[in-house]
Amino acid sequence: MEKILCVYCGDLFDPSPRHKDQTACKKVECQRAKKAAWQRHKIKTDPDYRFNQKVCQRRWTEVHPGYWQEYRKRNPEKVERNVILQAIRNRRARSKGGDEKMDLFPIAKMDASKHDNFEVLGQFWMVPVIAKMDALKVNLLKIPVLYP
Ligand SMILES: [Zn+2]
Known part of the structure; x- marks a missing residue:
């Protein structure tokens, strides 16, 4: 039987003849990822x-x-x-007209300290809005100008 690609780790594996439409290899982490994906789908x-x-x-x-x-x-x-993802979920819910529910059950503390001299530096989560991808943690650093 021809090897197929595991959608979780990207390795090729021998599919079981008893299980049709296999997507994950036998590795524990791939089986866990597959179960988690199934559970997310089931909950939705x-x-x-x-x-x-x-x-x-x-x-x-x-x-x-x-x-x-x-x-x-x-x-x-x-x-x-x-905190960041909840702020995004709150914003999405608000845009769908979920205001009343949000006011009754506030989830995240929204009155965090505010800075006047805000710089876009530090660690951030890039969250895809359209594509279904995992959030990506990025660091934005200030690069000193060595030769002005
Ligand atoms: Zn795998």
Whole structure:
């Protein structure tokens, strides 16, 4: 049988004759990525599944109090990324007319400190608006002028 390309790692692999339309190789990380992609799709398209996931996550959080606080302390870059992505989700929801819901359940603190001398330098997340791609972390640095 002809080898096919894994959509997650890009390696060629021997497809199983018992599984038609395989997209992922046997590697644990590719199987995990495949399952995560399936779950994201299922949550978007199946309201019952979405509801059950929410109930399970809430139960898990009750059994593990303080987990998310610790997680945010351990991963400040994830917090930063989430703040940015949430601002984008809020903006999208607002443009779709979700204002009332946003006002009732504000998710992110929006009154963060403001600077008058704002420079576009530092770490940013580039978030594709049209294409379905992962966000990309970029660093914008000031390059000193050596020979003015
Ligand atoms: Zn793979």
